[in-house]
Amino acid sequence: MKKINVGLVGFGTVGSGVVEVLQAQKKVLKNLTGLDIDLKYICDKDITSNRGIKVNKRVLTKDLKKVLNNSEIDIVVELIGGIHPANEIILAALKNKKHVVTANKALLAENGSEIFRTAKMSKREVRFEGSVGAGIPIIKALREGFAANKITAIYGIINGTSNYILSRMSDEGCTFGFALKAAKKMGVAEANPRLDINGADSAHKLILLTELSFGVSAKMRQVYCEGILAIEPRDIKYAREMGYAIKLLGVAKRSGNKVEVRVHPTLVPVSHLLANVKGVYNAIYVKGDLIGETLLYGEGAGKYPTASAVVSDIIDLAKLIGEGNAPQTAMLKATHSPILTIRKMEETKCRYYIRFSAVDKPGVLASISGILAKSDISISHVTQKEQHREKVVPIVMMTHLAQERNLRKALKLIDKLPAIKKKTVAVRMESL
């Protein structure tokens, strides 16, 4: 019987999860694929630390070449993350005629085009189910399950750390700083959570979802990216009073021949399923012309959910290798869309939640609403919040659809008014 030899690079949390599953489920995987899936090498800088699993010592190596240059290895699993040396490892593996499984969203978002070009030249496949939403089979759903659909929009809660922080702030009324500390304590935020909190991790994943849905490969600089740092407990409270939750969403939405690709905190109706996605969970809401509205939900990170995705990729590849199939050498084989371009953020239209911090004096509301009116921004709701101890009062507005460019201009003008005492907060809304 033919064997499939796997070389794993990166024996960290997810890597050891993958090793554990491959070892424990050897028989099931054989029944599923008709093949023995053998873990030939595990390569890591550290091959001595205890990962809580038994591994044959001959399998462990620090020498990348043993994996990359070994002609017996069919699949290289890259789980070290980050751009370098992951990029070089994947490219070398492909050039050496190995299929690749990775969960590296940052790398695929940054350098996917070179990687898939190399895959094409080598006639090898790159699988990446673990790169978005961990165990949620969103990549497979977009590539296969929804293949007959023209996708019209994707809204994703695709960063567990941010969602955990916003959930704590929402449930407990605590500040961002307090919730972040709690998240670190719970192991839900990394020591340096910058990429999670500033939206970059969501943007990486959104770039992959955008390519899979619309055939557009966006660069990071083309993705508007705003994190959750500016969200205050009171914004969450005011939003809830009006029937909204605040979520960090990745939005990819088609209108005409343009696609909007943006990551930002978003007001979502509380009755919507996305508003009910709590804690570290992820969810991707997909709209298509045939399926209508769907949602895939699950743990978006972690050792075992990600290992589940990685092993599902290995299983798919093993079947493919066993049956001598033609590989899928592009991220997406075909798209229903014509060639789309990315809409500039200034040209997008949204509804906005706006909180002004104004001195409680006559005429302030008139000045603000005058500037908004001149900027073609029409107001759907206003509340001036009574504040007994402060001289500066919050004025909360919700707008009708307005253009981003107009909004930015208006807020610039408004923030120069002497009555405005703090930078105005604006959060986009999606009716979904």
Next chain:
Amino acid sequence: MKKINVGLVGFGTVGSGVVEVLQAQKKVLKNLTGLDIDLKYICDKDITSNRGIKVNKRVLTKDLKKVLNNSEIDIVVELIGGIHPANEIILAALKNKKHVVTANKALLAENGSEIFRTAKMSKREVRFEGSVGAGIPIIKALREGFAANKITAIYGIINGTSNYILSRMSDEGCTFGFALKAAKKMGVAEANPRLDINGADSAHKLILLTELSFGVSAKMRQVYCEGILAIEPRDIKYAREMGYAIKLLGVAKRSGNKVEVRVHPTLVPVSHLLANVKGVYNAIYVKGDLIGETLLYGEGAGKYPTASAVVSDIIDLAKLIGEGNAPQTAMLKATHSPILTIRKMEETKCRYYIRFSAVDKPGVLASISGILAKSDISISHVTQKEQHREKVVPIVMMTHLAQERNLRKALKLIDKLPAIKKKTVAVRMESL
């Protein structure tokens, strides 16, 4: 270039959706599969009615043999539904070396074993993504996406009609009868909605999910099946007061070497995503050892969502045929479970919501709770509802985990008490 010839049997709502998609997306399908997918025949008793799409007349036929005996046809798509003659058509197609795509849950639940045995003998594949949850890719998720997991439980809202009726009852406080009428008016319930309302349709789908998750093929008579007919508006109201919604769930849950397979109205915590699945939408909540908790949500029926699933199956099969792959001739290739058997309903344990209709006299509560205590059923919550106009008052209880057998015995005894004026209502609860 090799062509894939498709023969469609059943030119009804879903059938015409499939034809529409195959025609409109011909080019995309070619890019996806590398093959021309040709609709060779459309077979139906009625080939004259206007379906709102242009079809070449030479493609239309009333003659099944043209499809089943035509050696050029690679894939037969069965969309007539029901047991006969769908069963005979699928078996004949497989015997004649054609792959089969179907959305026929009733047939696969009733006769899946013969169908997959026949597929195995003929080395052909049966695909059935449309049979559960329409456009929701739950079959693919269980067979491929979650392949590395031991599934531990599945909870599904898998009948749109029932969920629509319960949602209306819940939102408007209306009766079952009123909501059913509304559902018929909206086209959400069929003229004869018996199988939707009595849980049988959910049971059919649950049988497929159970086999895919646990490798157990359950017979209809082994599935406990209770519909939504007995649910009264006040049960929904009382449940909500205690923090629960009532949903018709299909439950397949492993404990030890047994699996519970049951369909019944269920109290679900309002904070759970399943409680927030409204209207005709379906959702399947899957628990696995690696993925943890996931949910797939979407439109569970209808022309285009089902067509989306059917065409995704055709695409998968076309790739398989094009690449000369070994087909998957079983519903499930391998399972992580040992051989499981189905737990008898009497042996299952649940928490229960119970509503007694009792005369408002001293000693009634004592008699009821005495019988429950003797039956080893412990009460976690009691409310006696004040009723100003009625002499019969509702007493609402929630129990701790209790065995079904004990509960049935206890209710039989209680319903014989002179103070009990109507049959007691019991609804199972799941903490999920």
